[in-house]
Amino acid sequence: MDLRLGGKITFDDGEGTTYERTITELEKPYVFGFREVDDLVNLSLQEEDKGCRKIFTHTFNDDSWAVNTAAGWHRCLDVLVQIINGEPIQWHDNxxxxxxxxxxxxxxEG
Known part of the structure; x- marks a missing residue:
């Protein structure tokens, strides 16, 4: 990852495909965003009383992909929780x- 505005980030889907995206927002350590083709993905942290809240937003124009996109990100965020908690990574077939x-x-309709 080239951690700067306009820098590139590469994702490996674990199934043989890698994706390169452009970083569009960066405010260390609270905001990180990148362009996913025509979509925008944003992760931000907001301080709260005893920790922080992670806010994840994926903005897109083609809602025919909404269900698959939400399901895919849900699985990815579940794995992120495993990583944060130091657990072994398990991709569930869900x-x-x-x-x-x-x-x-x-x-x-699905």
Whole structure:
């Protein structure tokens, strides 16, 4: 990762594909954002009484991908929790379950 505005970040999906994206927002250590093709992804931290709150936002124009995108990020954020807690990484086979949950939440057909 080239940690600067306009720098590049590369993601490996663990399934043989890597993605290179451009960093669009950076306010160390509280805000980090990058462009995902035409989408914007933003992670920010807000201090709270006994810690902080992580806010994750993915803004996009094509809502036909909303269910799959939400399910995929949910799985990624679950793994981030494992990493933060020093646990072994386990990718659970729950994308279908999350797809159903988000289809219902977004009132969309899966």
């Amino acid at each position: 994308s279908t379950e999350f797809g159903e949950i988000y289809s219902e939440a977004f009132n969309m």
